[in-house]
Amino acid sequence: DIQMTQSPSSLSASVGDRVTITCRASQHISNWLAWYQQKPGRAPQLLIYAASYLPAGVPSRFSGSGSGTDFTLTISSLQPEDFATYYCQQSTAFPRTFGQGTRLEI
Amino acid sequence: EMQLLESGGGLVQPGGSLRLSCAASGFTFSSFGMSWVRQVPGRGLEWVSGISASGGATYYADSGKGRFTISRDNSKATLNFQMNSLRVEDTAVYYCVKEGDGHPPHWGLGTLVTVSS
Numbered sequence: 001d002i003q004m005t006q007s008p009s010s011l012s013a014s015v016g017d018r019v020t021i022t023c024r025a026s027q028h029i030s031n032w033l034a035w036y037q038q039k040p041g042r043a044p045q046l047l048i049y050a051a052s053y054l055p056a057g058v059p060s061r062f063s064g065s066g067s068g069t070d071f072t073l074t075i076s077s078l079q080p081e082d083f084a085t086y087y088c089q090q091s092t093a094f095p096r097t098f099g100q101g102t103r104l105e106i
Numbered sequence: 107e108m109q110l111l112e113s114g115g116g117l118v119q120p121g122g123s124l125r126l127s128c129a130a131s132g133f134t135f136s137s138f139g140m141s142w143v144r145q146v147p148g149r150g151l152e153w154v155s156g157i158s159a160s161g162g163a164t165y166y167a168d169s170g171k172g173r174f175t176i177s178r179d180n181s182k183a184t185l186n187f188q189m190n191s192l193r194v195e196d197t198a199v200y201y202c203v204k205e206g207d208g209h210p211p212h213w214g215l216g217t218l219v220t221v222s223s
Contacts, residue, residue, distance in 0.1 A: 034206065034211060036151075038151075043201060043213050043214065043215050043216050044151065044201075044213055045213075046210055046211060046212070046213070049206050049209075049210045049211060050206070050208070053210075055210040087150070087151055089151070089153075091205065091206055091211070094156055094165035095153055095156075095165065095166075095167050096141060096143075096153035096156065097153065098150060098151045098152070098153065100150055101150050101151075
């Protein structure tokens with residue numbers, strides 16, 4: 001199975017900060033990586049797919065980069081609504097696997 | 107608008123069975139692989155099972171092999187998930203997920219399965 005390792009597991013930041021979360025795959029996954037945001041009691045919301053593509057409706061302060069094994073999610077200027085938990089997921093092979101999550105706190 | 111609506115969750119005793127369904131709309135269901143992902147309250151996301159667009163290939167996490175069966179009815183745009191021999195540790199919110207396959211993936215709102223005596 002492909003292991004997905006996120007770092008950090010938690011992060012304290014302030015409104016307006018630039019934040020970067022990293023995700024490392026245990027083997028090459030090309031660009032088959034998605035990033036999700038999840039708030040308590042809600043379903044995960046897609047932020048980035050195919051490593052760097054922003055779905056319609058996602059604010060442009062979110063961006064993704066990387067290919068192969070190393071990926072990053074960047075929030076350019078944190079907004080109050082961005083405080084949540086973030087997950088990466090690979091979709092190059094079954095079983096699909098997720099990172100353990102990064103909790104972004106004030 | 108793309109929608110995935112899960113149903114069938116509820117309370118079941120250990121050893122019991124439950125069948126989840128996911129009604130899809132707003133996209134060509136038969137063109138996309140589908141998956142089930144679960145989340146124990148307060149914990150991370152766990153992929154449980156997947157199925158190819160045609161239904162000809164199915165995949166399972168070790169946690170559900172031999173107990174869970176995924177299937178689909180492309181004529182009805184419905185994804186199904188039969189869960190047998192349920193355990194307390196299967197308690198979770200179960201999400202129906204449209205695979206990306208080069209397009210944005212999409213998730214349903216989830217249905218809660220509680221396994222308890």
